[in-house]
Amino acid sequence: MSWKSRALSPRSILPALAVLLVLVAGAAAHANKPVPFGDRVAARGVADASADPTASLDAADLDLRVGPGLEAYHRATGEHAWSYQREGATALHLKMAGENAVVVWDDGLVTSVRPGDHQVRWHRAVPGLADWLRGAGEPGADKRTEEQREQLAAERAAAALHTVRESAPWVAVVTPELTMGFRDADGDLRYNSKPPGNCVYDPERTVATDFAVLVPRSCANSAGQPVSGGISGYRLDSSGWQLNAGPAVEMEALDERRVLISDGPIVAPKVFDTRAAAPEAACGSPAEPFAAVRPGSGCGADGARETRER
Template sequence: MDRNRLALALGAAVLALPLVAAAQHARPAPYGDRLTVPPAAPHARAYVRVRGAAVEAYAPGSGARGWTYRREGRRPLAVRTAPGHAFALWSDGLVTDSARVLSVGAVRWHRAVPGLAGWLAARPGRAGGVLQELGRPGPGAGEGGMLAVLTPERIAAYRTADGDLRWTLPARRGCAFDPDRTARVAGVLIVAQPCRDRDAWSQELVAVDGLGRIAPGRTPLGNELPTGSRPRDHRT
């Protein structure tokens, strides 16, 4: 290649750089995420709530504003918090985990739950019991605990540290889980499972913890993070 052609090629590359940068900057955020953090937000534990079409974080004592999390075309239906985590359930059946710190604008993971969006659309106002924190009966429960997502068809449990799906429990045939009817006893979550045949009341209750359904002689799957693995923050 002669000098003139080389100069033209280098000039074209230089001119293209701003266009490439602009295209990257304009790329839409994954899942329509729009998360903003005020410059003066303190680095402190947050109180998190749903307000309109957003999930918002505040300082528990002073009310100082922290991050605000929105998703384009979606709205949050419920929030559940755990140490270090703020879980949100959205109208499209997506579950998200955000850092529960006022100054940290990070969404750690997103998980789509099959069938949840349709059920939520048909049952407005029934989202309150869908997200449930599960107890940690032993060291195998993993860093940060477990989050259960309750739907009529199944219970799905995700490791809160990284959103990994650890186990699912389908409803018994002819039965359906009822997220509105739950109770906690000594770290155990009891979920109502009404059945059409109603042959035994004991079949209409299911007890679970961070390791799965509680039953005699169970051999649960360990939920600890793999050796050397650490969860990553996905900043938007």
């Protein structure tokens, strides 16, 4: 059998050229495709990304700071390691969730970043967060200076963002109209909760421990007068709880699991154990022998003071 060579005619070349042009156009469009969420990550002084020395670092080896994005510095030398920014957004506050950094941005986005190799892990948008950070629509908002607006946004971002370590790291974001919980492993939404009736959550009074986030709520009657509210406790490894509380309740984290709850001059302060999800018995109380959670230290004349100082 013999093969005869045959020259390609211009007509037969056209389909191949058309396919090639489509492939080239597709590759160019993909290369110029906008980066989702405006992410921009840049390692400093590293020509080859595969040789990036930060890839083998632990979070503890880096000093992380916000503004305008998330900036990482080598603790040992103080040198700038890498920068993560989002186009058109400013990072306001960060907290660690295990080995990962969680950042609140002024456009209402929450982002998890793995510091060791500066990888963006997930983004989540929280409805209403951006407006609350800016104080949009509040009395006197139009009279604030730019510096005052920036300071307010930073303070509110710190109040909104909370991280919990046990039993696996997770993230809570609290605004007056909504609180949401995300599993840090994958950013999965685990709960979202709106306050009941004429109530709002109070991010500034919210407290987190290694086991839970406690969110107080302020409520008003139909005439706008303050009435008793409550405290919502959130966990991901078990069901949460509800506590009754007055309109001026204050909370203070005593350690990694206990919170001191002060609810006015009439009701004595109490300690709530977020690991056991139960109040700690007061020193010398009749219920102490039968309590689910005993006092954390010896009881005596200075029992109340010891409880507060632990």
